[in-house]
Amino acid sequence: MAVQNFSPALPAPAVAAPYPMAQPGYGKRSVPDQPPARPDDFALLPLRERYIAGFIEHLPEGASMSVKCLAKQIPLYGQQAIASALTALSVAGHLRRVRCAIGVGDEVRWVFRTFWSRSARDSEWWASCLTPGVPQSVQAPMPVPVPAPTSVPVPAPVPCAVPPQRPAAPPVPEGxxxxxxxxxxxxxxxxxxxxxxxxxxxxxxxxxxxxxxxxxxxxxxxxxxxxLPAQVDSxxxxxxxxxxxxxxxxxPTAPTPPSAGSSVRHVMMECTDCGAPGPAEALPDGLCRACRQHAAPAEPVPDPSAERDVTALVAGLRDLLKAP
The missing domain is CATH 1.20.930 (Transcription Elongation Factor S-II; Chain A)
Structure with a gap:
């Protein structure tokens, strides 16, 4: 006699959602001329920074590098921990945040990128890499895909209701x-x-x-x-x-004109911690002066007991023991 099997089928494995990408021209950028990846690339970093560095290393080019997005994808750490880790990675020489002005003539826009290096680099290397003379392969924005035109048949006119129009914005003062x-x-x-x-x-x-x-x-x-803070009172x-x-x-009042065919104007680094813009020379370790002072470890307080005369202390204790 045949026995029917009423056991339900095993559920299909869940497919991980792809990592969110930044808008074209933004997001992660890997620096050129890096050595091959090694298992001990981030071995000298603390555990949290080592984990986050390995996660960023495997992100694709153009991936979103905002603190909020990284915190959603790394459930072990919150936004504050992610921000602190990015600052530590900047100081260690693996990361720099920059603003790039791209375009020609009046069609200029700023894009925000995070340059990433698997190998730790010093501030001088980053300053030379992120100057206006960086090769086009490093600074070129991601191309925006343009769909090919397709012929779509035009349907016959069908009457439809016209949605209510948005009221016009108030006029701006003339001049x-x-x-x-x-x-x-x-x-x-x-x-x-x-x-x-x-x-x-x-x-x-x-x-x-x-x-x-x-x-x-x-x-x-x-x-x-x-x-911005959660609330702005004034x-x-x-x-x-x-x-x-x-x-x-x-x-400079008379900047050097870009070469023919080049769409890059200049690059301005920004503080990894607070986002303040400035030239690379003014942001060593990727941090502005205020954030460097805030991140500097406090000097240890000297122990006053270490400066005592041990011989005099022992002699005083012996005198106390001899006293009636």
Whole structure:
């Protein structure tokens, strides 16, 4: 007699979701001319940094390198631990965060990249690697795939309901400067930074100093909105402080024009910890001066007992024992 088997089939194994990629032109970039991978590449690092370094090493080119994204993919550590580990990897010489201005003419945009080296490099090597003379193979953005045009048959017209139109934005004051417009748009990008017309007029002069140093509106907006706290009590005071503290360095008045066919303008490194921009020479170990002072270990407090005269101490104890 045949016996039917009613046992359910084994479930199919779960397929791991692919690691999220950054937008084209952003994310992880491996430096060239690296030696072959070895099992002991990160053996000198602490356990946490060694684990995260091995994870980053196996990420594909262009993978997202934000702290939030890494924390989602590495359940052993939270965002604060990931951020501290990235700072330690920067000091160890494996990582640098940079901002690259790419484009030609008026079509210039800033992209944010994390350069990664399997081998530890010193600050001088990173400074020479991330200067404007870096080969095109290192700085070239990831190509954006353009789908090929396809012929799609056009269906016959079908009447459809027209959705309600969004109300037009209020008119901008005539003759407003680009600094005023950039400040006025911050509240729409992040609701923690709403500015009134009077606030924009107050901060307009500070923002103009950024444009005078060669940055564009996208760079200014990114610098002012990066790493915001959970709550901003005084947006105008907060932005005034950032406009002063994060003012980029002055660029040469007559920069060398890029070679024909080159789309790279220049590279500006940013602090791995706080994101403050600056030239590579001003950010040794990938950290600004304030973050280097904060990360420096405190000097050990001398033990006063070690400076005592042991002979005098023993003699005093003997005298106490002889006393009646």
């Amino acid at each position: 407003s400067s680009r600094a005023y417009l950039a400040l006025a748009g911050l509240g729409r990008i992040d609701t923690r930074l709403p500015l009134s017309a009077e606030d924009c007029s107050v901060l307009e002069g500070l923002a103009e100093q950024w444009f005078a140093r060669g940055v564009n509106a996208d760079y200014l907006t990114s610098a002012l909105t990066a790493g 947006p105008v005071g907060f932005l005034r402080r950032r406009l002063v503290d994060k003012l980029p360095p002055a660029m």
